[in-house]
Structures are given as C-alpha cells and as structure tokens.
Amino acid sequence: xxxxxxxxxxxxxxxxxxxxxxxxxxxxxxxxxxxKLAAVVAHSLSFCLEVIARxxxxxxxxxxxxxxxxxxxxxSCNHEWQTDTPAFxxxxxxxxxVTMISGREIEISSIELxxx
Amino acid sequence: MEINxxxxxxxxxxxxxxxxxxxxxEKQVFVLNMMSSPxxxxxxxxxxxxxxxxxxIRVGVIVGDVCTTNDADRLSVTGAKVIQINTDQFGGDxxxxxxxxxxxxxxxxxxxxxxLIVENIGNxxxxxxxxxxxxxxxxxxxxxxxxDKPLKYPLMFQVADAAILNKIDLLPYLDFDxxxxxxxxxxxxxxxxxxxxxxxTREGMEPWFAWLRTKVKEKLG
Numbered sequence: 001x002x003x004x005x006x007x008x009x010x011x012x013x014x015x016x017x018x019x020x021x022x023x024x025x026x027x028x029x030x031x032x033x034x035x036k037l038a039a040v041v042a043h044s045l046s047f048c049l050e051v052i053a054r055x056x057x058x059x060x061x062x063x064x065x066x067x068x069x070x071x072x073x074x075x076s077c078n079h080e081w082q083t084d085t086p087a088f089x090x091x092x093x094x095x096x097x098v099t100m101i102s103g104r105e106i107e108i109s110s111i112e113l114x115x116x
Numbered sequence: 117m118e119i120n121x122x123x124x125x126x127x128x129x130x131x132x133x134x135x136x137x138x139x140x141x142e143k144q145v146f147v148l149n150m151m152s153s154p155x156x157x158x159x160x161x162x163x164x165x166x167x168x169x170x171x172x173i174r175v176g177v178i179v180g181d182v183c184t185t186n187d188a189d190r191l192s193v194t195g196a197k198v199i200q201i202n203t204d205q206f207g208g209d210x211x212x213x214x215x216x217x218x219x220x221x222x223x224x225x226x227x228x229x230x231x232l233i234v235e236n237i238g239n240x241x242x243x244x245x246x247x248x249x250x251x252x253x254x255x256x257x258x259x260x261x262x263x264d265k266p267l268k269y270p271l272m273f274q275v276a277d278a279a280i281l282n283k284i285d286l287l288p289y290l291d292f293d294x295x296x297x298x299x300x301x302x303x304x305x306x307x308x309x310x311x312x313x314x315x316x317t318r319e320g321m322e323p324w325f326a327w328l329r330t331k332v333k334e335k336l337g
Binding site: 006014017019037086088097100105 | 117118119120121122123124125126128209210211213241242244245246266267270271274302303304305306307
C-alpha cells in the first residue's frame with residue numbers, strides 16, 4: 001500500500017524541520033492530522049515509519065494522530081455540518097451543491113524534540 | 117521543544133499534479149482519470165470509448181497495472197496511441213502518482229492528442245488520494261460488485277466527476293439492485309452523473325460518449 005511512500009515523505013519533511021544547530025536531535029513525537037476520509041491506515045503508517053526512521057533522529061518517535069472529522073458546507077443554503085456516515089447530501093435543503101471543508105487531511109502538524 | 121510544521125504530506129504530488137495541469141493546458145489536451153476496482157470492465161469500456169470517439173477526437177491512453185502489458189495490448193488494437201506503466205518496478209505501487217503521468221505523457225507525445233485517458237491501477241482506495249493533474253475523474257462500478265460499494269469506498273465516489281455502472285447485461289442473472297447502487301452513489305456524491313451501460317453489448321454507452329465529448333469540447337473550444 002502507499003503508506004510507505006507517505007512515511008517517506010513524512011520523514012523527509014520532519015528531518016528538514018529540525019534546526020541545524022541542535023546537536024544529536026531526537027524526535028519523541030510526530031503530531032499528524034489525518035482526515036477520516038483520507039486513504040491512510042494508521043497502523044500501516046506507523047509500521048512503515050518504524051522501518052524508515054531507523055537510525056535517524058526519528059527512530060522510536062511516537063506517532064500521535066489527530067483524526068479530523070468530515071465537515072461539509074452547502075453552497076446553496078449555507079448549512080454546515082459534521083457527518084460520520086458516507087452520506088454527503090445537505091440535510092437542510094436536500095439538494096444543494098456541497099463542498100467538503102475537512103476530512104481529507106494528510107498533514108504533519110509538528111514534531112516534539114527530546115530535551116536531553 | 118515543539119517545532120511547528122503544518123505541511124501537507126502529499127504536497128510534492130500536488131505540485132507535480134499542478135505542473136501536469138499546466139503542461140496539459142499548454143498542449144490543449146483534456147485528461148480523464150479512469151478508476152475502479154480490478155475486473156470492473158474499465159479496459160473494455162475504454163476500448164468501446166476509443167472506437168466511438170476516434171478519429172473525430174484524437175485519443176491517447178496511459179495504462180497503469182502492477183504487472184503485465186495485457187491492457188495496453190487490448191487497447192492498442194483500437195489504433196489509439198497507448199503506453200503502459202508497470203508499478204512492480206517501483207515495488208508494486210497501488211496507484212499512479214503525478215510524476216509518473218508527466219514522464220509517460222512526454223514519452224507518448226501529446227502534440228497530436230485532444231484527449232488523454234489514464235487507466236489507473238485497479239483499486240477503489242488509493243488512486244482517489246492522488247491528484248495526477250487530470251481534468252475529470254470517472255469511476256467504474258460493475259453489477260457483480262454489489263450495491264453498497266459506493267458507501268464502502270466513499271472517497272473514491274466523492275472525488276469522481278462521473279460514475280459508470282457497467283455490466284448491466286448481467287442484471288437478469290444477479291441479485292443486484294441497480295437503483296439502490298445509483299441511490300448510494302447519490303448519497304455519497306449528490307448530483308454526480310451515473311451512466312448505466314454494458315461495454316460488452318454496448319447498451320447505454322451513448323450518453324457516456326456524449327458526456328465525454330462535451331467535456332473535451334468545453335476545454336478545447
């Protein structure tokens with residue numbers, strides 16, 4: 001699956017964010033935002049990261065995933081709502097043009113370095 | 117010490133896709149990304165589509181599979197320019213990424229094309245996540261797969277601009293409720309056009325061809 005490619009991108013972005021002047025950096029946590037509708041499996045991603053992060057400052061880093069709910073907005077009647085089911089029609093006006101405000105994120109919010 | 121990053125992980129693919137979009141705009145080519153599960157009849161639907169649209173519309177195809185050139189071989193018989201990508205050389209990738217489309221499109225040559233169709237890897241999950249710089253996306257669902265697939269794979273049906281319900285010639289032999297399948301697609305993506313057809317018997321294909329012709333004309337003028 002593509003979690004390996006995503007893990008590779010995550011490692012690249014995270015390593016790039018570590019300031020050059022920190023000696024022997026060690027990342028304790030990686031904070032991610034993953035939308036409920038995103039095609040990413042958390043435990044696969046975690047496994048892939050474990051493999052790729054070996055012998056890098058990210059080795060052993062804990063993956064913290066903030067799951068972002070699916071929120072939608074109806075362009076026709078301005079109604080906004082959150083949904084847990086794959087039914088994306090507007091519950092207010094029934095047939096409006098709907099856009100997805102959140103739920104598809106695959107983002108890295110921050111990393112936390114060890115204080116030692 | 118927390119370091120704030122706030123970056124989209126697929127940003128590289130997104131910028132590759134934007135670059136593709138600019139390239140295809142310069143070349144005046146409409147790009148359709150066709151997706152589905154394996155065995156839905158995508159290739160057969162494409163063969164019929166190529167036969168109907170050519171030569172009035174000049175069509176080329178990029179085909180993605182993990183292994184084999186079977187689909188490219190079938191599509192080449194129509195006379196269209198076809199190039200095959202096999203992802204097993206990349207470890208068996210489950211989707212086509214934007215950078216692969218750029219290199220394949222350049223190898224295929226786009227100067228003599230109006231329409232480029234990308235037949236994506238058979239997979240209802242991952243291809244939905246990867247923008248390749250296309251102008252439109254179509255998802256193919258076939259009758260034997262079941263009415264609830266749009267609800268099980270909402271991202272794919274949400275990002276598609278059109279859906280094809282294929283193999284309607286099998287309806288007399290299946291416990292498949294076509295109206296429910298279409299209703300489920302409507303739940304996930306209200307207002308998305310759905311074309312019920314059979315690539316085998318050619319029943320119902322004209323509205324699909326007309327939709328695609330209109331889309332190409334809208335971009336190319």
